[in-house]
Amino acid sequence: MKSAFWQLADLLFPSRCALCGMADHAVSDGGNAYCPDCIEKLTPVPRNRCQRCAAEIGPYASSKEGCVQCRKRTLRFNSVVCLGMYDGALQKALLAAKWSFSAVPMRSLGALLATMRAAELHDKAFDRIVPIPQHWRQRLVRNFNPAAIVAAELATRLNINCDVHLLKRISRTRPQKRVSVKQRFENQAGSLAATYPHTIRGERILIVDDVLTTGATCSEAAKVLKAAGAKSCSVAVLARVLDHSA
Ligand SMILES: [Zn+2]
Ligand SMILES: [Zn+2]
Structure with a gap:
């Protein structure tokens, strides 16, 4: 996580790269928070992914029935699109963006997701974009809801309505x-x-x-939305975290 000094620097000098700290990098489309070198690290060549959960799988593996990560699970959504796996530069950038005073780095990650996965996102012709609402405890300690920032950026770039009020939390789950x-x-x-x-x-x-x-969270959201009559529910996330107890 960045020190308070760097967080303040982000706020005062947004042209500083939010990942490596390089000053005066060329600001690209969408007021990008990252320098060209870091953008390259954040957008590796797409690998073969599980169609059901977006986990990386072997180059020739088929995932129609899911992969080792998701096969045993009941997932109510139809598919998952992600920018990359939760490791290396993306993990570092995501953690820093989540705890930044400014929402600019998170918005930039949303912009990268929209750009890198444009074909998959346009293909499905979504009617509405719905972020997962924050847990009440997260609302107390964070400056913004990362899911809502990414959703708003995707909505702007795909020209689809972003609906932050559709889903609400009704019970106090544990984090x-x-x-x-x-x-x-x-x-x-x-x-x-x-x-x-x-x-x-x-x-x-x-x-x-x-x-x-x-x-689990996105599956519960898809269950609720499908029960209300939604025709299909897909998921977009910045990163896919592998859980090794699968
Ligand atoms: Zn950089
Ligand atoms: Zn899978």
């Missing part, structure tokens, strides 16, 4: 990190509700979060 991977699906059950369910009948919805680990 996902504090429960075992197996308990995460139970922990999320009944935690979300659709605020105005009648408006989404027949819609193709893109659910947005910052990361996807077990998929």
Whole structure:
């Protein structure tokens, strides 16, 4: 995590690269927070991914029935798009962006996701983009909801309506990190509700979060939205976190 000094520098001098700190880098499309070298690190060549959960799989592996990470799980969403796996530069950038005073780095990561995965995102012709709402404890300690920032950026770039009020939290789940991977699906059950369910009948919805680990939260969101009549629910996240207890 960045020191308070660097966080303040980000706020005062947004042209400084949010990952390596290089000053006066060329600001590209969308007020990008990262220098060209860091953008290259943040957007590696896409690998073969599981169609169901976006985990990286072998170059010739098929994933129609899911991969070793997701095969045993009931996932209610139809597919997942991500910028990359949660490691290296992307992990570092995501952590720094999440705890930054400024939402600019998070917005830039959203812009990279929209650009790098444009074909997959345009292909599905979504009707609405819906971010996962924050846990109440996260609201107390963070300056913004990363999922809402990424969702807004995707919405602008794909020209789709972003709906931050559709999903709301209705029960106090424990933070996902504090429960075992197996308990995460139970922990999320009944935690979300659709605020105005009648408006989404027949819609193709893109659910947005910052990361996807077990998929429990996004699966619960898809379950709620499909029960309200959504035709399909796909997921877009910045990074796919592998859980090794799969
Ligand atoms: Zn840089
Ligand atoms: Zn999978």
